[in-house]
Amino acid sequence: MELKVPTMAQMAAEGKQPEILFWVGCAGSFDERAQKITRDICKILQHVGLSYAVLGTEESCTGDPAKRAGNEFLFQMQAMTNIQVLDGYHIKKIVTGCPHCFNTIRNEYPGLGGNYEVIHHSQLIQQLIDEGKLKAEGGESFKGKRITYHDPCYLGRGNNVYEAPRKALEILDTELVEMKRCKSNGLCCGAGGAQMFKEPEKGDKDINMERIDEVIAVNAQVVAAACPFCMTMLSDGVKNHNKDQEIKVLDIAEITVRANGL
Amino acid sequence: MIAQILFIVVLTAAVYLFSKNAGKIRRNILLGREVNRSDRRAERWLVMAKVALGQTKMTRRPVAALMHFFIYVGFIIINLEVLEIMIDGIFGSHRIFSKPLGSLYGLLIGGFEVLAVLVLVACVVFLARRNILRLKRFSGTEMTEWPRSDANYILVIEICLMAAFLTMNAADYKLQALHFGHYIKAGSFPVSSLIAPALSSNPGTLAVTERACWWFHIIGILAFLNYLPYSKHFHILLAFPNTWYSNLEPKGEFTNMASVTNEVKAMLDPSFAPESNGETARFGAKDVTDLTWKNLMEAYTCTECGRCTAVCPANITGKLLSPRKIMMDTRDRITEVGINLDKHGNDYNDGKTLLDDYITREELWACTTCNACVEACPVNINPLEIITEMRRYVVMEESQAPASLNNMFGNVENNGAPWKYSNADRFNWADGDGQ
Numbered sequence: 001m002e003l004k005v006p007t008m009a010q011m012a013a014e015g016k017q018p019e020i021l022f023w024v025g026c027a028g029s030f031d032e033r034a035q036k037i038t039r040d041i042c043k044i045l046q047h048v049g050l051s052y053a054v055l056g057t058e059e060s061c062t063g064d065p066a067k068r069a070g071n072e073f074l075f076q077m078q079a080m081t082n083i084q085v086l087d088g089y090h091i092k093k094i095v096t097g098c099p100h101c102f103n104t105i106r107n108e109y110p111g112l113g114g115n116y117e118v119i120h121h122s123q124l125i126q127q128l129i130d131e132g133k134l135k136a137e138g139g140e141s142f143k144g145k146r147i148t149y150h151d152p153c154y155l156g157r158g159n160n161v162y163e164a165p166r167k168a169l170e171i172l173d174t175e176l177v178e179m180k181r182c183k184s185n186g187l188c189c190g191a192g193g194a195q196m197f198k199e200p201e202k203g204d205k206d207i208n209m210e211r212i213d214e215v216i217a218v219n220a221q222v223v224a225a226a227c228p229f230c231m232t233m234l235s236d237g238v239k240n241h242n243k244d245q246e247i248k249v250l251d252i253a254e255i256t257v258r259a260n261g262l
Numbered sequence: 263m264i265a266q267i268l269f270i271v272v273l274t275a276a277v278y279l280f281s282k283n284a285g286k287i288r289r290n291i292l293l294g295r296e297v298n299r300s301d302r303r304a305e306r307w308l309v310m311a312k313v314a315l316g317q318t319k320m321t322r323r324p325v326a327a328l329m330h331f332f333i334y335v336g337f338i339i340i341n342l343e344v345l346e347i348m349i350d351g352i353f354g355s356h357r358i359f360s361k362p363l364g365s366l367y368g369l370l371i372g373g374f375e376v377l378a379v380l381v382l383v384a385c386v387v388f389l390a391r392r393n394i395l396r397l398k399r400f401s402g403t404e405m406t407e408w409p410r411s412d413a414n415y416i417l418v419i420e421i422c423l424m425a426a427f428l429t430m431n432a433a434d435y436k437l438q439a440l441h442f443g444h445y446i447k448a449g450s451f452p453v454s455s456l457i458a459p460a461l462s463s464n465p466g467t468l469a470v471t472e473r474a475c476w477w478f479h480i481i482g483i484l485a486f487l488n489y490l491p492y493s494k495h496f497h498i499l500l501a502f503p504n505t506w507y508s509n510l511e512p513k514g515e516f517t518n519m520a521s522v523t524n525e526v527k528a529m530l531d532p533s534f535a536p537e538s539n540g541e542t543a544r545f546g547a548k549d550v551t552d553l554t555w556k557n558l559m560e561a562y563t564c565t566e567c568g569r570c571t572a573v574c575p576a577n578i579t580g581k582l583l584s585p586r587k588i589m590m591d592t593r594d595r596i597t598e599v600g601i602n603l604d605k606h607g608n609d610y611n612d613g614k615t616l617l618d619d620y621i622t623r624e625e626l627w628a629c630t631t632c633n634a635c636v637e638a639c640p641v642n643i644n645p646l647e648i649i650t651e652m653r654r655y656v657v658m659e660e661s662q663a664p665a666s667l668n669n670m671f672g673n674v675e676n677n678g679a680p681w682k683y684s685n686a687d688r689f690n691w692a693d694g695d696g697q
Binding site: 003005007024026028029030035038039042054056057059060061063065066067068069070071072073074076077078080081103107108111112153154157158159160181184185186187188190191192193194195196197198199200201202203204205206207209210 | 322511512513514515516518519522523525526527529530545546573575576578579580581582583624627628629630631632633634636637638650652653654655656657658663664666667669670671674675678679680681683685686687688689690691692
């Protein structure tokens, strides 16, 4: 599929307004692994013919890592600047590729004047499946594969989104297995609260290694992720366990794209 | 008559002392910063009914949930019996409810006895879990001698109270059979009738036993009431208001600091004039009085069950952080602040703070803000909010964030991303190989 990614600036110049803004996020923009997921989300949007656009270079960090780390000044500076940009384009609806962006824009921007309908890409995929616009055909078969889903904290506990990502997996006719700690009891990957940007404090184990132990315990061949930071932590964990041949870490969007041969 | 006077004196003293100490806790809680938790009342009643009254969050650990349920129901229902004891004590009557309640009375007393046994069993199981099985959840750095003893005292006191209650009934049952004095036929004794054969058959001794147990039971309850303010057991009272005042927003949402909003607006728009309330509070929390009253109420509500710490990813992987310790430290410190206030007045500064003297920076920086502790708490306590407030102080007042986080802040500020990439490259992903 040849990817055409429209920006808000282009759209506005043509006098068009997209139905939905795709908020890519910093990881989705710069992290090599996450960039691929970003392109996959675009493929899905393009495939179903949903009119969308991205902010491109006009996008900036939501301020999430600053806020979790205690830098409320920086967070609010980022938030207010972003709200100006979003409101400037009269954005009403946003889909994000990251649970952290999702949580921040959805819950913390309204108090600063930014009111949008915000969904996470797993929710969009679920909606598209429900509407019959997305299926699991024409691509790689996941039939009978053991897949487990890792709940990102800011999607699961943070915002009670547990079913949408699972729905995207159920359509694959796979063997969906749950880890011991799942859903509201899910174990963090270790990246949240700005841990992604620092060395872990002194301890006897890294959190992602603890998580991969559970993946191994359920014998999963695929760990489905829905967050670019979880993706990094889980991939590193799998590598450190020398299991990268047996266990694949894939985002919900990647799995969807593969299953549909996009 | 002397017994009645003595009873009234003891009761009045116990209630007075408890009110005084509970009042101090109330005052300490109100030393916290203001936060509005009185909106959406209908929803709040529902949360309280579900979480505190219905104990819905206990069920994640079924054994503990069942045992706790016995003690909880026992506690609430046996209070009806305490009401009778109070009235009997004040008016010198004996089993005053037996006549007006008729056959229902027998059913009630019988029910109380069954509950008393269940409470006894649960307390013994709980003691065994703490002292023989030594469940990991009940250990940890913060579980020092006092918290461990506190837990054991509570269980032993409850066992003693229930034993006294059953022995009292057993003596009463025997005296009733002997048609002795004022011991009229009242109540049914499915459990104590089994203990009765072990007691003396001398009516005089039985009457002394019955009275001794009656006094021990009621004085025990009053003493226990006065132990509450010093104990983790205070949760039996505060669990209700604490859940009523729960945070009703999604857990992922952190508060936006209004004081910062004003400054940021002024920075972005020089013509902006903030509504000043004349207060220059510090950013974030260095000491307990920088926290909200709800944070402090939560500290007094915590019963140190350790469900938070058991699910904390940092703690599981051997880091210093334990959410339970955050709550216990907060309680210890606000108690200390309260004592200082009583002893030395308002202007006294003991030179100590929650940060550093109680909670170290290493603990604060180990948190992944994953909300597992918040989710796990059976009474909706939020240790994460305290951690965040303290991080805010360390970052915004002291500029003492770890160097790597300062780099991240710099990147966000300058490049709009937490990494050192140029904003101009932000859209390069679209030129990828499209695979």
